[in-house]
Amino acid sequence: xAATASPGAGRMDGxxxxxxxxVKFLFGGLAGMGATVFVQPLDLVKNRxxxxxxxxxxxxxxxxxxxxxxxxxxxxxxxxxxxxxAGLLRQAxxxxxxxxxxxxxxxxxxxxxxxxxxxxxxALIGMTAGATGAFVGTPAEVALIRMTADxxxxxxxxxxxxxxxxxxxxxAREEGVPTLxxxxxxxxxxxxxxxxxxxxxxxxxxxxxxxSGYFSDNILCHFCASMISGLVTTxxxxxxxxxxxxxxxxxxxxxxxxxKNGLVRRQGGGAGSKCIxxxxxxxxxxxxxxxxA
Numbered sequence: 001x002a003a004t005a006s007p008g009a010g011r012m013d014g015x016x017x018x019x020x021x022x023v024k025f026l027f028g029g030l031a032g033m034g035a036t037v038f039v040q041p042l043d044l045v046k047n048r049x050x051x052x053x054x055x056x057x058x059x060x061x062x063x064x065x066x067x068x069x070x071x072x073x074x075x076x077x078x079x080x081x082x083x084x085x086a087g088l089l090r091q092a093x094x095x096x097x098x099x100x101x102x103x104x105x106x107x108x109x110x111x112x113x114x115x116x117x118x119x120x121x122x123a124l125i126g127m128t129a130g131a132t133g134a135f136v137g138t139p140a141e142v143a144l145i146r147m148t149a150d151x152x153x154x155x156x157x158x159x160x161x162x163x164x165x166x167x168x169x170x171x172a173r174e175e176g177v178p179t180l181x182x183x184x185x186x187x188x189x190x191x192x193x194x195x196x197x198x199x200x201x202x203x204x205x206x207x208x209x210x211x212s213g214y215f216s217d218n219i220l221c222h223f224c225a226s227m228i229s230g231l232v233t234t235x236x237x238x239x240x241x242x243x244x245x246x247x248x249x250x251x252x253x254x255x256x257x258x259x260k261n262g263l264v265r266r267q268g269g270g271a272g273s274k275c276i277x278x279x280x281x282x283x284x285x286x287x288x289x290x291x292x293a
Contacts, residue, residue: 029092029096032094049061050246086163099129101133119203127195134187142179147161190244198229205228
């Protein structure tokens with residue numbers, strides 16, 4: 001009678017087989033790219049709304065729904081998927097790098113007895129991995145911001161990138177290679193904020209739900225905690241995200257950038273500096289520098 005193969009067959013140490021790290025990273029990147037196919041329209045709407053009202057102009061969109069319907073009406077169904085190639089490349093670079101760095105650091109800092117790192121150390125690992133991934137993914141991020149913003153500009157001002165590779169080549173050729181990493185500091189800062197806020201808010205939300213007595217530790221509790229965490233994370237990262245978006249989309253005016261140090265926008269006629277997060281409002285408080293034309 002034939003013997004039944006044990007689960008650990010094929011391994012001398014009896015441990016179950018696991019996929020190589022490279023395969024895990026590949027699947028992680030592919031998962032991110034798959035998700036991008038569904039969320040790209042929302043990403044485009046977000047970028048357009050963050051640029052709406054730029055330079056003290058009247059805001060183009062009142063709500064997300066208004067933005068989506070306006071874009072569909074003006075640019076069609078294909079319009080809401082503008083920049084998809086850049087979004088896919090961003091996930092391929094950012095997500096894969098972040099997962100790789102996180103996994104390596106997590107395993108390095110796991111105790112010899114298998115004890116995982118504590119909460120604060122895991123948060124530090126997550127922030128480090130997020131910042132590193134953001135740096136690697138910045139060129140694709142710059143291309144994405146510019147491609148999604150193109151449709152809101154007059155025809156004679158559009159950059160007209162054909163795809164992400166055309167965008168990267170043209171940016172490097174026309175504006176210099178360093179421009180590919182324009183806005184990398186706020187991009188990395190956003191990644192740090194996102195990772196820190198996600199970890200902290202998820203843990204707190206889950207504990208709050210369990211303490212309420214209405215939830216048990218099941219998938220519903222995890223789902224609700226994730227939704228709360230997503231809301232908190234979005235609110236926490238939005239100011240940095242707006243800074244990042246506007247810096248990466250800015251043009252050079254008379255050889256000088258529209259925004260300086262991520263906070264100050266040059267205005268003509270000796271006007272005061274303007275906070276990126278508050279278009280249309282003059283800011284003259286501490287930390288801002290008056291710029292003359």
